[in-house]
Amino acid sequence: MLLAYDGSQPEAARLSAEARCRQRSGSGALGEDSVAENCSPVQRGGFRFEIVDVCGMTNFARLELLRELLPPSRLDQDAASLLALVAAPCWFVTADGVVGPLLEPDGSPGNASSMANLDLLLREVSYLSGLEQLPGPFEAARALAQISVDECLMGSEGCWEQRALATSQLLEEYGVAVLPGFLGAAGAAELAAMDFGELLPAAGLPAAPGAGRGDLAALPEESPQKLLEGLDCLVVALRQLPSSLAAARLRLVEFRTCPMVSAYEAGSRYTWHLDNGKRGNGRLLTCVYYLNPSWEAASGGALRLLERSRPGASSQNRDASPEDLPSSRSPPVPRARVLAEVPPLLDTLVLFWSDEVVHEVLPPFRMTRRAISVWYLCPLLGTQHFLAGTSEPAFGRSEGDAALTVLSNLSESESNVCEDAVVWLTSAAEPSTLSWLINEGGLIIKKLKIP
Ligand SMILES: O=C(O)CCC(=O)C(=O)O
Ligand SMILES: [Fe+2]
Known part of the structure; x- marks a missing residue:
């Protein structure tokens, strides 16, 4: 989530953290409960920011305060991020006007008295400061359409070859492919109705990637067989394509991870990361299948995908892995551009290269967001899942x-x-x-x- 000044209020953006603290606690202009209780300016890694505790404020007062901090254009455009920010008890505000939620290392909402999360905060501040967002809803819709396989191809039976061709082209161009209506209504309804049992905080799962995740997850006893069959058909068809980069990358794939079911409750998120940044866990192709009927853009919870860095470009999204946290002396993360944001709508499948595409799960607002994730494994990219016993053979083989x-x-x-x-x-x-x-x-x- 990013809510930033766009330059239309330069005088406000230039106020130092301390000055803004003084101004806010001194004036009380927003009424009794709107005065932020606790502002502590922090200087770290070349960044100056303040932590604003809005815990004692009503939602209305928080909105008023945001209205003060953010330009009107951002307030209008990004309703879902705004609502999630309103729900967070603590914010950080950088000297140049980036406002974001304060989080604990596990991705849960942070509190102003805890300094244990300073490194995570610093990473978040650098990331958000360098993030170039899609300018508005129209561009967001166009960006999503650009990386989606045509819905006509998804509708008809027995066209794996055509679907695979379109998917392979998108994977080559963007590193990502979105397949809406992947299984069709009946298959999707069956999966959405499955009971996956108890879900636990995902950070405790074997081989859990990176820090900064707030989801609940499980490797369920009952396998989502319909989905696995569909995924295997698609991967087989991808591998049969002549002179396809995807086919070449998938050549040694015979295993996938056990399917993981995840649930993001309202307000929880998974901060930006690569699924296989260090090339150690074997993940090659990430497949995420969503289980949420009638999801709207205003419900938040999108999967935000960043553009891969172009060869030779100085901006290196792939190096911006949370596993390589910037030290306090390292320069801020370079600019990264949002490729698209995918709403987690039932029967949408997203595929992307696990070692190349930086992504994050934005917090859903009010609803719980459910998904099933499967990663196809390549032995050249690490052994962690094989050794942990969390891999299984693909394509119906022993x-x-x-x-x-x-x-x-x-x-x-x-x-x-x-x-x-x-x-x-x-x-x-x-x-x-x-x-x-x-x-x-x-x-x-x-x-x-x-x-
Ligand atoms: O649920 C999603 O959209 C993606 C989750 C994710 O990034 C992960 O589990 O690594
Ligand atoms: Fe991920």
């Missing part, structure tokens, strides 16, 4: 067959760069098939001297 297929498709140089994965795959493959591999000259097996 684990042994899937492992054997990966081993047989690995070139010698590839096997050299993923020895840990080769060890795991070798242990997962059937011993009889391994001796076949040796007999047929399977380089990898010989190289690792596995009997």
Whole structure:
């Protein structure tokens, strides 16, 4: 979420944090309960900002205060972000006028007396200061249309090849593809009605990525079979496309993660991150399928996707991973541009490259936002999910067959760069098939001297 001055109130934007604190607590112009209780100017990592505790203020008074801090254009345009900000008990306000919610490291709303979250706050401030947003609802709709597979292609039966072609073009151009109406009404209704059992704070799940997430999640006992079948069909069709970058990247994919169900309650969010920033957990292709009937833009909760940095450009979105937090001496994160914001509407599938596309989940307003996420795994991108036991074979294969297929498709140089994965795959493959591999000259097996 970003609510920033657009320059139309330069005199207000230039007020120092202290001056604004003094002004606000001194004047009481907004009435008794509208005076922010606690403002503490903070200087860190080249940023100066103040923390504003609005906990004791009514929503109306918070809105009044925002009206003071933000230009009218932002107040009109970004209703969902505004409402989520109103709901947060603490804000940060930078000297140049960026206003955002203060969060704890787990993504939950922060409180002004806790300084433990200063690094997260600093990261958030740098990110928000460098973020170039879509200018308005019209551009947002156009941006979404640009990265979406045509709904006509999604409607008809048996057209995986055409869908895959469109998906592959979008993945190549943007690193992202949005497929509305992925399963059709019946399949979607079936998934939306599934009971996935108890969900727990996601930060406790094995191999949970990055910090700054406030969702509840689970790896459910009952598998969303319809979705997995659809995803596997799409990935198979992608891999069969001639001279497609997606096909090339998916060549060694035989496993995916166990499906994860997530719920973001009103006000919770997942701050910006890459799903495989360090290329250690094996995730290659992120697939998120939404379960929320009749979701509107005003309900918040969009998946915000950032543009990939162009080769040679100095702005490096991919380096802006939360796993590489800026130290207090490092320069602010360079400008990043919003590619699109996807409302989490039932039956919408979003695909993107896990190691390339920075994204964040914006807080939903009032409603709970549900989704199922699956990541297709490539052994060249890490072993974490294989070792943690949170992977499963794709395409209806057995684990042994899937492992054997990966081993047989690995070139010698590839096997050299993923020895840990080769060890795991070798242990997962059937011993009889391994001796076949040796007999047929399977380089990898010989190289690792596995009997
Ligand atoms: O639910 C979404 O839209 C994305 C969630 C996400 O980014 C993640 O779980 O890594
Ligand atoms: Fe993610």
